[in-house]
Each structure stands twice: as C-alpha cells, then as structure tokens.
Amino acid sequence: MEFLRRDLNPEQLVDLYRRLLWPRMIEEKMLVLLRQGRISKWFSGIGQEAIAVGATMALQPDEWIMPLHRNLGVFTTRDMPLSRLFKQWQGAQDGYSKGRERSFHFGAREHHICGMISHLGPQLAIADGVALAHKLRKEDKVSLAFTGDGGTSEGDFHEALNTAAVWDLPVIFIIENNGYGLSTPVSEQYRCAQLADRARGYGMESVVIDGNNILEVYDTLRGVREYCIREQKPYLVECMTFRMRGHEEAYGTKYVPKELFEQWAEKDPIANYERWLQQEGLLTAAAIEEIRNDYKTKIESELRIGFDSAPIVVDTELELKDVYAAHPQPLPKGGKGEGPGVSGEERPGVRFIDALKEGLQLSMERHANLVLMGQDIAGYGGAFKITEGFVERFGKGRVRNTPLCESAIVGAALGLSLEGFKSMMEMQFADFVTVGFNQIINNLAKIHYRWGQNADVVIRMPTGGGVGAGPFHSQSNEAWFVHTPGLKVVYPATPEDAKGLLIAAFNDPNPVLYFEHKALYRSVSGPVPEGYYETPIGKARVAREGEDLTVITYGSGVHWALEYAEANPGISLHILDLRTLLPLDYEAIRAAVIKTGKVLLLHEDTLVGGIAGELSAWIAEHCFEHLDGPVLRCASLDTPVPFNLELEKNFLAKARLGSYVEKLMAY
Ligand SMILES: Cc1ncc(C[n+]2csc(CCOP(=O)(O)OP(=O)(O)O)c2C)c(N)n1
Numbered sequence: 264m265e266f267l268r269r270d271l272n273p274e275q276l277v278d279l280y281r282r283l284l285w286p287r288m289i290e291e292k293m294l295v296l297l298r299q300g301r302i303s304k305w306f307s308g309i310g311q312e313a314i315a316v317g318a319t320m321a322l323q324p325d326e327w328i329m330p331l332h333r334n335l336g337v338f339t340t341r342d343m344p345l346s347r348l349f350k351q352w353q354g355a356q357d358g359y360s361k362g363r364e365r366s367f368h369f370g371a372r373e374h375h376i377c378g379m380i381s382h383l384g385p386q387l388a389i390a391d392g393v394a395l396a397h398k399l400r401k402e403d404k405v406s407l408a409f410t411g412d413g414g415t416s417e418g419d420f421h422e423a424l425n426t427a428a429v430w431d432l433p434v435i436f437i438i439e440n441n442g443y444g445l446s447t448p449v450s451e452q453y454r455c456a457q458l459a460d461r462a463r464g465y466g467m468e469s470v471v472i473d474g475n476n477i478l479e480v481y482d483t484l485r486g487v488r489e490y491c492i493r494e495q496k497p498y499l500v501e502c503m504t505f506r507m508r509g510h511e512e513a514y515g516t517k518y519v520p521k522e523l524f525e526q527w528a529e530k531d532p533i534a535n536y537e538r539w540l541q542q543e544g545l546l547t548a549a550a551i552e553e554i555r556n557d558y559k560t561k562i563e564s565e566l567r568i569g570f571d572s573a574p575i576v577v578d579t580e581l582e583l584k585d586v587y588a589a590h591p592q593p594l595p596k597g598g599k600g601e602g603p604g605v606s607g608e609e610r611p612g613v614r615f616i617d618a619l620k621e622g623l624q625l626s627m628e629r630h631a632n633l634v635l636m637g638q639d640i641a642g643y644g645g646a647f648k649i650t651e652g653f654v655e656r657f658g659k660g661r662v663r664n665t666p667l668c669e670s671a672i673v674g675a676a677l678g679l680s681l682e683g684f685k686s687m688m689e690m691q692f693a694d695f696v697t698v699g700f701n702q703i704i705n706n707l708a709k710i711h712y713r714w715g716q717n718a719d720v721v722i723r724m725p726t727g728g729g730v731g732a733g734p735f736h737s738q739s740n741e742a743w744f745v746h747t748p749g750l751k752v753v754y755p756a757t758p759e760d761a762k763g764l765l766i767a768a769f770n771d772p773n774p775v776l777y778f779e780h781k782a783l784y785r786s787v788s789g790p791v792p793e794g795y796y797e798t799p800i801g802k803a804r805v806a807r808e809g810e811d812l813t814v815i816t817y818g819s820g821v822h823w824a825l826e827y828a829e830a831n832p833g834i835s836l837h838i839l840d841l842r843t844l845l846p847l848d849y850e851a852i853r854a855a856v857i858k859t860g861k862v863l864l865l866h867e868d869t870l871v872g873g874i875a876g877e878l879s880a881w882i883a884e885h886c887f888e889h890l891d892g893p894v895l896r897c898a899s900l901d902t903p904v905p906f907n908l909e910l911e912k913n914f915l916a917k918a919r920l921g922s923y924v925e926k927l928m929a930y
Pocket residue numbers: 333381382383410411412413414415441443444445506510
C-alpha cells in the first residue's frame with residue numbers, strides 16, 4: 264500500500280492515525296462486551312474505517328453527513344462522546360434517541376449527522392436536499408451520503424444521483440464496496456465492472472480509490488469537496504474495501520471464502536498506516552503503545568459512564584408528545600394575521616382551485632424559505648395549473664420542476680428541512696405517492712420521534728375519482744397515512760378551508776399530507792376571506808345543522824351529503840365535515856353523535872380498512888350510550904376505481920348514500 268504525504272504535516276498525519284485507530288479499538292472492545300452479553304448488536308466497520316474517518320476529516324464540521332450502519336468512524340470523527348454513544352447502543356434514556364433507536368440509526372443536529380433508516384437507499388436523497396439548501400443560499404458547502412454496494416441496487420440510488428446531477432447539486436456520494444451485501448457477493452449484485460462507471464450515465468464525474476488507504480481517501484475527498492463546491496456538481500466516489508466480520512456478528516462469515524480474509528488482512532487500513540508512519544519516523548513503537556494505552560483507559564472510563572445510566576422511565580405522555588414537533592400558535596381565522604393582502608373580507612364565489620392557489624401564493628410570500636417541487640410545476644404550471652405563473656413570480660430556484668422520481672424528491676424535502684427550509688412537493692396525482700411511500704412513512708413520519716428532527720414538509724395530493732380517470736388516477740389513499748403516527752392528514756371540502764388549511768399546513772413544522780379532491784377544483788365555489796388566515800388543523804366543522812341523522816364525512820362526501828339533504832327536505836341531516844383526518848377532532852365527533860343519536864359515516868374511499876372503520880370503533884367505545892341505532896358505513900366498493908363512467912358511478916359511495924340514510928332512519 265503506497266502512502267503519499269502530499270501537503271500534510273506530521274501532526275496531521277498522526278492525527279489521522281489517532282482518528283483511524285479510535286473506532287477500531289472501540290469495536291474491539293464492543294466485540295468482547297457482545298460476547299459477555301453486555302451490549303446489543305451492531306454492524307461492524309472493522310477493516311473499513313479509513314473510508315468513514317477519511318471522508319469525515321475531509322469535510323467541515325458543519326457539513327451534513329448521511330452515514331450508514333458500518334460508519335462508527337463518522338460518529339467518532341465528529342467527536343461524539345463515547346459514553347453517550349454507549350448509552351445510545353444500550354437504549355438508554357440519555358443516549359441520542361431517548362432509547363427509541365438502535366445502534367447507528369439516529370442523528371444529531373449538533374454534529375450534523377443524519378442517521379439512516381434501515382432501508383439504506385433513502386439516505387442518499389436527503390443529501391440532495393441539504394445540497395439544494397446550500398445552493399439556494401449560495402454557501403460554499405457540500406453534503407455527503409454513504410451507500411454500500413448492495414444499496415446501489417435500490418431505486419433510491421438511481422433517483423438520488425440522477426436528481427443531484429440534473430439539479431447540479433454539490434453532493435458527494437460514497438460507495439463502500441466491501442464485496443458483500445449480507446451474504447450476497449457483488450457478482451450477484453451488479454454487472455458493471457465498477458459501480459463508479461454508473462456515474463457516466465448520470466452525467467457525473469467519479470473515481471475508484473483504495474478505501475483502505477487513509478491518505479488516499481482523505482486526499483481524494485478533499486479534492487472532491489473542492490470540485491463539488493467550485494463546479495456546483497455532484498461526484499461519485501467508489502471506495503474498494505472489504506467487510507472483515509459477518510454482516511453482523513450473529514450471521515457469521517461461512518459464505519465468504521477464507522482466502523479473501525487472508526488477502527484483505529494484508530491490506531488492513533490501520534496496520535499498514537501504522538507501519539508507514541514508523542518507517543517515515545513519524546511515530547515510534549513506544550508512541551503507538553502510548554496512544555493505544557491512553558485509548559484503553561479512555562474506553563474503560565467512558566464505559567463506566569455509559570453503563571451508569573439510570574433505568575429508563577416509561578412515560579406514555581412523553582412518547583406520544585414526541586411524535587410531533589411543537590406547533591407555534593395558529594393564526595386567528597379571518598385574515599387577522601399580519602402580512603401582505605390582509606383584510607379578512609369574504610368574497611363570494613371563489614373556486615376551490617383558486618382558493619388553493621391563493622393559499623399557496625400567500626405562503627410563498629410569507630415564507631421566503633419555502634421551496635416548491637413537483638413534476639411540471641414550473642413553466643407548465645403543474646398538471647392542474649395550480650402553480651401557473653409562480654415561476655415568473657418566485658423564480659426557478661424556489662419553484663422547481665423535478666425529474667420523475669417521487670422518492671428522491673420526498674427525501675430532498677427532508678434534506679431541505681435539516682437546513683431550516685420549508686418545502687412542498689406536489690404529487691402529480693395522489694396515486695403516484697406509492698413510489699414515494701417509503702420516504703414518507705419511514706423517514707418523514709418517524710424522524711421527530713426517533714431523534715427530534717422535524718420534517719417541515721407539505722405533500723399536496725390531488726386525489727379522488729368521479730372524473731372517469733381509471734384505477735391509477737382516481738384513488739383515495741388517505742387511510743394509508745392516517746395509520747402512520749408522525750404525519751398530519753388534512754382534507755378540505757370547501758374553498759375557504761382549501762386556502763386556510765394549506766396556509767396552516769405550511770405553518771406546521773410537521774409533515775402534512777394535504778389531500779385536494781380533483782373533482783372539487785372547478786366544480787365547487789364558495790366564500791373565501793381575503794388575505795392570510797389559517798383554518799386550524801385538527802378542527803372539524805358543522806357543515807349543516809340537522810336533527811334526524813348525523814353524517815360524518817369529509818372531502819367529496821360533504822358535497823354528496825349536502826346535495827342529498829337539499830333534495831330530501833323531509834329528512835333533517837346534521838353534517839360534520841372532519842377537515843382533518845389525523846389528528847381527528849374527537850370533541851366535534853362526540854357532539855355530532857349526541858346531536859341526533861344516529862350516525863352514518865360516509866367516505867369516497869373503499870370500505871375495508873377505510874377511516875369509517877376507525878371512527879365507528881371510536882364511537883362505539885366512547886359514545887355507545889348516545890346511540891339510537893347501529894353506526895353505519897357508506898363507502899365505495901371494494902374494487903379498484905373503474906374507468907367507465909357508469910361503472911365508476913356505481914363504484915362511488917354516493918350511489919348508495921340514499922339507501923343507507925333510509926336504513927338508518929328506519930331505526
Ligand atoms: C430495503 C431493505 N432491504 C433489505 C434490507 C436487509 N439488509 C440490511 S443490510 C443489507 C445488506 C446491505 O449491503 P450493502 O449495501 O452492501 O452494505 P454493507 O452491509 O455491506 O455495508 C440487507 C440486505 C434492508 N435493511 N432494507
């Protein structure tokens with residue numbers, strides 16, 4: 264192994280040695296503790312330390328790193344106290360995640376480390392978002408994301424690299440090619456000669472380096488960092504290395520040929536560097552001994568603190584509270600907030616789509632740090648023309664066309680949030696959220712609970728049927744998200760709420776799924792106050808006062824119920840518009856049940872697993888004594904949404920609303 268000193272002075276060369284040795288000695292101790300059953304499992308980075316350490320050393324301490332499961336060297340090089348890391352691995356209250364996360368699946372803002380979720384690939388696009396923040400602020404900074412060779416087979420790898428290339432983002436992507444993904448050798452993972460070759464396909468520069476040579480890693484990464492900042496472009500670095508232990512200890516290494524271990528032991532990053540330092544007269548055997556002894560003592564003392572954690576105190580209230588970031592006080596309704604265009608006067612007859620557009624525009628004016636992203640939303644104005652004219656007004660930086668890659672854009676939105684930006688992503692159709700699902704459910708929704716980082720993201724979801732658009736442009740999928748703690752789900756039915764809830768969604772620091780029914784865009788008009796106001800998230804509204812029967816509904820269901828009431832003056836319907844589906848307004852639901860004692864739950868979503876099931880259970884549990892009949896659910900058929908208008912009409916819950924009302928009235 265050839266080491267090139269370049270411009271590094273003796274202190275720097277020895278410092279690199281210390282940084283490299285520290286995670287190795289920690290892990291060697293951890294292996295002993297694991298055998299003694301004193302710590303829980305982790306994924307070993309033994310043999311790969313030069314990559315994590317060299318790359319982290321090449322960055323500024325305030326540049327974000329997205330490490331993976333074998334990157335202890337990132338955490339130690341960012342000077343995380345070992346005692347607290349031990350607490351983290353023990354699941355202690357005073358670790359980095361209050362006992363909620365394992366090994367390296369956590370982040371820490373003070374160290375600019377954004378920890379992984381188990382799914383590996385989603386890490387990469389977060390770095391895109393951070394780099395976009397730097398680019399928009401014209402800062403000379405990069406972000407850096409790690410992946411293993413296995414992770415490069417995920418779609419997230421492709422999406423993140425392609426987006427970084429298309430948007431000219433200063434991101435460094437590092438592949439740690441360690442020969443195996445669990446038991447799968449690279450020959451069963453990819454067919455290119457080197458993974459770095461893929462960069463060409465993205466229009467990106469790349470390099471393959473010896474990942475076991477600390478000076479090569481450090482020097483390359485310093486140069487790559489300068490390149491990314493100077494050229495405002497991403498760069499792919501493939502580091503060749505080897506996994507010297509099992510995937511994790513319990514998996515063993517039987518599937519790896521013994522000769523490979525022998526070959527790679529010769530290339531050990533620490534032994535080789537240590538030897539070179541001695542040959543160069545930069546370290547003596549005695550000095551090495553001293554460093555090692557110091558580290559041993561330090562490990563023991565840090566361990567004592569680490570194992571000295573108080574037993575965890577289970578506090579259900581705190582567990583529930585930490586799922587969401589604290590919300591600043593909502594603005595008063597009716598335009599009483601300060602800001603441009605505030606008068607609070609109501610205008611009759613504003614279309615749903617125009618109200619929504621107004622809310623978006625006012626939010627862009629209010630929040631200079633709000634970035635909009637979506638397919639075709641810039642010059643074209645979006646599939647539904649909601650952002651028409653925005654790019655002229657707010658510029659291409661803040662109104663961004665995206666490549667066709669929902670997962671990367673949700674990931675980038677999270678990255679923007681790490682840097683204090685707000686963002687909106689427009690799903691072209693709510694149906695396409697399936698390909699961004701993982702990022703929403705596992706990254707956005709869980710990050711605040713896991714390590715206190717909020718995801719200040721609004722995802723707009725043009726949803727619903729009734730427009731003859733078939734199974735993949737008509738679905739109601741709000742129930743998927745209502746089942747996910749950490750998200751908020753809003754679903755306006757009126758123009759006034761479309762505007763107010765959108766403004767509220769942007770003011771909320773949590774991830775909000777904003778459902779907007781496509782069929783309401785141009786068919787529904789109503790009074791809308793001028794200026795900037797919020798419709799509070801989590802508050803339902805009575806859409807119609809009535810005496811005979813309560814309909815609890817949202818979205819298009821509100822209009823179906825109002826239409827029915829209008830056409831059937833003999834039955835006095837009380838209609839509750841939920842407006843927010845997560846969190847639900849239980850007080851308003853209870854009041855609506857008490858009002859008539861007869862409850863019909865109505866939604867456009869299909870029946871099984873729909874929100875009506877949840878509401879029905881809650882009403883049965885909490886309002887049983889107020890009921891004069893069974894709680895009925897009127898929902899769409901349990902089929903995909905059909906294309907033919909007659910079939911779709913029959914599919915939709917509206918077709919059966921009358922018969923359900925009559926059935927319930929008969930009690
Ligand atoms: C989406 C997903 N599929 C499968 C797994 C299980 N899994 C965890 S790590 C791993 C291997 C990863 O290999 P690689 O990316 O090469 O990283 P390495 O572990 O070698 O560092 C697998 C299959 C997972 N965590 N996530």
